[in-house]
Amino acid sequence: MSTTPTNAFEWTELDQRTVDTARVLAMDAVQKVGNGHPGTAMSLAPAAYLIFQRFLRHDPTDPAWVGRDRFVLSPGHTSLTLYTQLYLSGYGLSLDDLKAFRVAGSRTPGHPEHGHTAGVETTTGPLGQGIANAVGMAMAARYERGLFDPEAPAGQSPFDHTIWAIVSDGDLEEGISAEASSLAGHQKLGNLVALYDDNHISIEGDTATAFSEDVLARYEAYGWHVQRVTPKTDGDIDVHALATALEAARAETSRPSIIAMRTIIAWPAPNAQDTAKAHGSALGEAEIAATKKVLGFDPQKTFEVTDEVVNHAREVVQRGKAARAEWEKGFHAWREAAPERAAEFDRITSGELPDGWEKAVPVFPAGKDVATRKASGDTLKALGAVIPELWGGSADLAESNLTTIDEDSSFLPEGNPLKSASPYGRTIHFGIREHAMGSTMNGIALHGNTRVFGGTFLVFSDYMRPAVRLAALMKLPVTYVWTHDSIGLGEDGPTHQPVEHLAALRTIPGLSIVRPADANETAVAWRTIAERHSSHPGPVGLALTRQGVPTFDREVFHSADGVAKGGYVLAEASNFAPKVILIATGSEVQLAVKAREELEADGIPTRVVSMPSIEWFNEQDQAYRDSVLPPNVRARVSVEAGIAQGWRELVGDAGRIISLEHYGASADYKVLFREFGLTADAVANAARASLRTVEAISR
Amino acid sequence: MSTTPTNAFEWTELDQRTVDTARVLAMDAVQKVGNGHPGTAMSLAPAAYLIFQRFLRHDPTDPAWVGRDRFVLSPGHTSLTLYTQLYLSGYGLSLDDLKAFRVAGSRTPGHPEHGHTAGVETTTGPLGQGIANAVGMAMAARYERGLFDPEAPAGQSPFDHTIWAIVSDGDLEEGISAEASSLAGHQKLGNLVALYDDNHISIEGDTATAFSEDVLARYEAYGWHVQRVTPKTDGDIDVHALATALEAARAETSRPSIIAMRTIIAWPAPNAQDTAKAHGSALGEAEIAATKKVLGFDPQKTFEVTDEVVNHAREVVQRGKAARAEWEKGFHAWREAAPERAAEFDRITSGELPDGWEKAVPVFPAGKDVATRKASGDTLKALGAVIPELWGGSADLAESNLTTIDEDSSFLPEGNPLKSASPYGRTIHFGIREHAMGSTMNGIALHGNTRVFGGTFLVFSDYMRPAVRLAALMKLPVTYVWTHDSIGLGEDGPTHQPVEHLAALRTIPGLSIVRPADANETAVAWRTIAERHSSHPGPVGLALTRQGVPTFDREVFHSADGVAKGGYVLAEASNFAPKVILIATGSEVQLAVKAREELEADGIPTRVVSMPSIEWFNEQDQAYRDSVLPPNVRARVSVEAGIAQGWRELVGDAGRIISLEHYGASADYKVLFREFGLTADAVANAARASLRTVEAISR
Known part of the structure; x- marks a missing residue:
């Protein structure tokens, strides 16, 4: 399903003006704050606009609509590519938000942050992550369909949707993208479309510094459908060719698609275009003015947007609502036809688990x-x-x-x-x-x-x-x-x-x-x-x-339900008044339990605390934490077969830490525990040493 | 240069027996300890033997010979592939070492460990690292040549050598190998040869579970020279075909080479071959006996090696020495011709730096x-x-x-x-x-x-x-x-x-x-x-x-030479008797310095310790460490714009930690430091709080 009939592709002057407005906004936003990444936001503007206006099935008024397509901007540094489209297509971002780009507390941080800005489907910036997120989304879409509507013919289910991603040279150089792309090819994720911004520029200059492989041949080797789109003679993106390629990519449902689209970074800035500097630096007043002239904007104005442009772009809301209404029909029909699945859908989307x-x-x-x-x-x-x-x-x-x-x-x-x-x-x-x-x-x-x-x-x-x-x-x-x-x-x-x-x-x-x-x-x-x-x-x-x-006998030891609180008293001191507390995790808890027996036999009342999760324990209120680790019991030992870092916080100055401060070795594990001093005896001795320290302080 | 004339390739029954001996040793070694990875050590034995005997330029009596080729076993789990060749070719590993496989203290740990076993050029096991190490070695070989002998025609320098690597499916699925292989292609590393063990098996079974890309097409896309070697009809490696491919790979010096070699894991074990189980489990007595029968070994015997086999294999030492003698001639001629470079070579190889x-x-x-x-x-x-x-x-x-x-x-x-x-x-x-x-x-x-x-x-x-x-x-x-x-x-x-x-x-x-x-x-x-x-x-x-x-004025502050000791007194308390110590790193040291001024103005003698490296500081003797952090000064504050974990060890129970326990935000950094409480005032207040704690304890 599409937000526009694809055989009626038209590109008006107003479309072009809207795209150029996005370019101008990107330049101005970076210039205003003094830093950021204008270059790709300028060159990619036609592609992002095309996707948001003509391909993405979305309802800007409801970014959580379950039937929506997903859009992932893998090169998060070009966040303005996304912010300008979110603004133009009516996701609630305002022109003032764009003016507050990269400013404390704004909805337009340097890199897009999911959960912070409506319409941002994932937080990107660390390169390669976005495309791999998109692969995961495409997998999830298929699994979701399997849960709720597996019998529907391809393309006929309300759970069919497309994952669109823009990816950059940097994304494709990172190993994470190679792994995810190989997996996507193996999984034949026909619901995934990646648009590769092939701009030949990375921070160190021409990609010839480090990247000369044949990317599309590599993706073909992964089993992807590959296409190439060349720019217009003036260097701008050829939107007609791109639309055709995006349409073909969406139509290819037996494997993922990638489109390599040659772009000129910072196009059409007269001097900054095709330079590495345009990647991550403001263009400067003069260059911005020059670019505005090229684009027919007033060089004296900043953040120049006409109502006509905004109104035109916001028509996508109506197209989106129409597409959604269409979808709702299918969704309703599915609910009617499969009430049990619909009930399951309602349960799952509400985050509930099945009864019992x-x-x-x-x-x-x-x-x-x-x-x-x-x-x-x-x-x-x-x-x-x-x-x-x-x-x-x-x-x-x-x-x-x-x-x-x-x-x-x-x-x-x-x-x-x-x-x-x-x-x-x-x-x-x-x-x-x-x-x-x-x-x-x-x-x-x-x-x-x-x-x-x-x-x-x-x-x-x-x-x-x-x-x-x-x-x-x-x-x-x-x-x-x-x-x-x-x-x-x-x-x-x-x-x-x-x-x-x-x-x-x-x-x-x-x-x-x-x-x-x-x-x-x-x-x-x-x-x-x-x-x-x-x-x-x-x-x-x-x-x-x-x-x-x-497996501890829970008739003797306290209930394992304590795990939910992160740490709990597994074994209390025999007199209920511990002199020393042994805190252990995982396989070392058994050492603490044995050491406790030894210490109790020596007349030292000893508590064992199992501490599976320090994070969950720290979520508990002070009263609970103090009940597990009473502040007045300062003789403490931690036991974990890993480095000590962090445990001092729990055992204090008087405590002892049984840890492993070096790499292991190839041998039977029992030998290793013994040789490396991770034994019940060592724990008991540490407890005695800690007790002596406490006594010395108290004297 | 090669250890054997390549146009006289012969494969005798004794060669085959030696290879099969390696297979038997691998099976027996895993069986003896009860765990390990026999399958690929068996199937790869002919390839590893071929490389060690006929291709690798090496002198087993001197594993550090600067003119040697390098051999990298990227799938470290098949360490027996390497150990059996190190044993057979005379690197000093004994049959007893093989019998002590994966036993505490042995020279044959589960995965090959560089610096632990002679002839192991790198520690492998974490997949993908080995091939990337090999890429680095190939880069280093080129840079080394540039340092010492840049004008020599290709193949004519004593600094020309080849990096050989065996790589597995697992290596090639990891993103690290994709990154390194793309880089190797870009760098046209003609001195690198990778042999890909294409065995169609990974731990979860057939590689069809997760890996169906066209690996060689991908490597072609990276700019590598690619070849494929098919097995003999019985399933064993075709050593003639492999030798031809290895020779062609070495001869290709304008780009890196990869040879995809189809193998049958655990070949020729009658039942275990071509199974995932043979990857990481002992074959069992019965299967080993059956395999020994297939290979013409006595099923009753374990670790069966004849003198004939060992003597035959160890002939490589003589071939290696001959190759080395040849190399030494060229090396000597180079020294004579370029005495200044030779002096530089001697300096660099000794680890010295230039005078002054x-x-x-x-x-x-x-x-x-x-x-x-x-x-x-x-x-x-x-x-x-x-x-x-x-x-x-x-x-x-x-x-x-x-x-x-x-x-x-x-x-x-x-x-x-x-x-x-x-x-x-x-x-x-x-x-x-x-x-x-x-x-x-x-x-x-x-x-x-x-x-x-x-x-x-x-x-x-x-x-x-x-x-x-x-x-x-x-x-x-x-x-x-x-x-x-x-x-x-x-x-x-x-x-x-x-x-x-x-x-x-x-x-x-x-x-x-x-x-x-x-x-x-x-x-x-x-x-x-x-x-x-x-x-x-x-x-x-x-x-x-x-x-x-x-930039601190070192007339006022102590010398930056203290960095070599990890931590040092940057600013002493005005009365030389600090009541409180502020410990900071990096950009937060300036906050400690400002806080010190504030505290001193309040009459609190305050020391500032700059602690650029906790690790280097911990290397110092107790006396030095106590001189910087006197145990009796328990009022302490650490300042670092990162999480607190670890600092309690240095500030103690009475100390305070100025840290950042959550993610940052997109904003001007000065705003962030202020909003997140990383200020000189906060440090001074924490110092006062720590002093109060110390006073309360002392009371």
Whole structure:
């Protein structure tokens, strides 16, 4: 569906004037604040206008309309490309907003921020992320269709829509885009159209400095539909040719499309065009005046917009509403025909879970050693059985991460030779592409209406870290299943053993790290993640063991429900008046429990606190936190098989930290724990040392 | 040059027996320890043997020979592919070492570790890194040639050698390999040969789960020379065809080469072959016995190696020595002909710097505001003028990072249209490829004989983090120029403003983070990095400001030489008996200095400690550290425009931390510092609060 009949393509002088107005606004906005990126906002203006006016199915008055197409601006630095179209097409941005570009508190920050400005579908700026987000959105659109309307013929469902992305040289040089584009080709995402701004300029100058590959040949190798659009002789974008290419790209539904569009950066600025300087610097008064003259604008005026231009551009609202009315008909018909699915749709879009879902959360019997990755896998399958919108997979480590939610249902396109393949399959095979996994998960979450998880080894969280940060910045409720969470993975050695990763991930504002101590803590962690999805949206990283860990007897130990509060008293001191507190996470909680026995046998009342999530613990009120870690009990020991950084905050000056300050080694994990001093004895000795410090201070 | 005349290719039964011995050893080694990756070690054995015996120019008795070819095993999990060849070709690994595979303390850890096992040129395991390291080695080989022997005709210099790499599906799915391969094509690295193990299997099964692109078409698009080798009808590698392809690849010196070689994983195991299980699990006694029967080995025996096989394989030592003798002739002739260059070569290979180099380090006059990135750029250019082996560049942010060491000399191949282009150029244009920058820098450092730096924005250290970790693990002396190091970058907003990065990078064992406070600290930081290159090898990350910061008057403040010790007293309390210590880094040191004035005016003796590098400070002895941070002065404040994590360790329970616990925003940086409470007043108030706490405790 389109907002305009495509066989009636017309480009009026008023269209051109509107495009040139966007160019002028971009120049003026950058000049006013004194910094920013005018060049591509100028050169891309016709393309962005064309998409927003003629291709994007959208309703500017309702940026959350579920049936909308999505538009992703991968080169976020050219935010004015987007802001000018949001202004012109009536998303609520005003001319004053454009005048406040890059100013504190404005709705037009330097890079587009999702959740901050209506119509911004994703936060971009870090290059390569946007195109990978778009791939995720396209995947989510297909999965959503599978949930609600799988039988509809192609193009006939209210859940059919197109993901449009503008991408730049920088996006395509980044490895993340290569991973995501290879995945998109493999997945045959026919609902994805990328428009490549092939301007031959990057910050260091001509792209000949660093980028000379044949981009379209590469995309063909990925299995994409490729087209090239050449500019008009004057250097401007040929909108007729571009419209034809965009139409062909949308019509190609068996594979993703990319259109390489040669542009001249900063066109038509007489001197600045085709220069690297125009990428990231204001053009200067003289050059702006000269450009305005070329475009037939008054060089004396700034932010010159006529009512005629705005009114013309805002006609898109009516076209959008018409398209929407058409869509609503189909949507209504679908609701009527499939009331159960409609009810499910209503439940899912409201962020609710099915009645009684929590009964599916497994309870693990005490006594047996169970790896927390195993408990996670079991919990995922159990939750999967009752929550159809829950889907995900692994970056080729499913057998290790235990993330296969349904082994008979793989998210793979028509024609894939695997037996489990289905276009609406539930288990995602991301491939050995952790970064694309992270970023497509962001796209899936941004698209909405599903819940996604993705797994790899904890050590490889480094590979996906830029995407994790953006998930945290955007508060996206995605779940990372990071297994093999310490030297406890053993023989694979230091390249695979995370040592610094728990601390490093805890530095990311808005990311919650959860490292359960046993099988039941793992189950409660998943339950809590499901509960927090709408109430506390944000990414959660589960850190899970490869090795078996004891399943604590909850008749003896306190309930694992405490996980929801981040930290809780797992074992109280025998006299209910602890002299020392042992704080541990994950597989090291068992060391604290053993050390407690030793200390209690010595007559030292000892509390064990399991602290799976420092972030969730810090959300609790002071009274709760003080009840778990009473300020007057200053003899404390933390135990975690990773670096110490951060733990001093919890153990204080008198406390001791049992940690690992160096890389691991290739050996049996039991040897490593022993050799590296991660033992119950070491914990008990540290507790005694901390007690001595406290006594010395008190004396 | 080759270790064998290539027109006399023969493959004897003894060759085949030696290859099959490697297969048997791989199976047995994994079976003995109970875990590991036998499949590809079996299928790749003929290829690895062929390279080690017939193609690699090496002297197994001297793994550090400067004229050697390099061999990189990018899929590190198949470490036995390498270990068996190191054993067979006489690098000093014994059969007992193979029997101790993946056992604590052995020379045969799960993944190959550089510096741990002779002949291992780089630590691999995290996929994609190896091929990117190989690209870096190939770049370094060209730069080295340019330093010492630029006029020699192609193939005629003792500095000509070939970088051989085996790469896997996993390597080629990772974005890092895409970045590095695009860069290699752009750089026309004709000294690089990659052999792609196209086995159609990854951990989740058939690569049809996730990987269906046309890999060779993609590499052609990058500008590589591509070939395909098909297996014999029985499924084994066709060594004749492979040898022909390797020969053609070596002969192609105008661009990098890749050979896609279809293999059957775990060949010829009757049941395990061509299965995902054979990738990462021991085959089991029965399957091993069956395979041994197929290969004509005694199923009852383990680690069966005949003297005949070993003696045959070790003939490579003699061939290697012959090749080396030939090389030494050329090397000697070069020394004779170019005594000054030979002297330079001796200096550089010994890790020394030129006499008097330190005089080049600039001293910046007090009083003027200078961004530390600017001071860094000036220092780099000054050092560059006297240290020819120093080279590097930026991931397309040279104008922002100020990393252009020579603007008239770009490291770019023949035929590149840029005016500054030279195959031996000094300024590297990595492109918008931070990850490949990090990993090629590792390859450059591993190759040796040059000193490399690379720049990007600090926030994008996340993109290169896996490479940074490996640099730290391998103790590689590379320098990261990470500019725009806080919200101080201003209008680009939260996607570009590092908040957690300083803390997150400090978690990496072996990485030093250095955040100088002013221009002179920056100069001393660079001087110290140069001095530590050989004495304390390891990666260093400079965190530098975009914005100007005051250049302290060193007549008033203590000398910036203190930077070499990580932290030092910048300003002593007026009475030499501080009541409170303000500890700050980078651009926040000026806040501490201003707060000190305020506090001193209030009669509170205040010391300011500049702490550019916590890691370097922690290397100092206790006496020095106590002299800077006297244990009895417990009123302390830390100031850093990033998250607090880690600072409690330095300020203690009574201390206060001035930090930033959330993402930044798009605005003028002065507004941000003020709005986010990063002010001299806030520091002074925190100092007073800390003093009150100390008084309360002492009461």
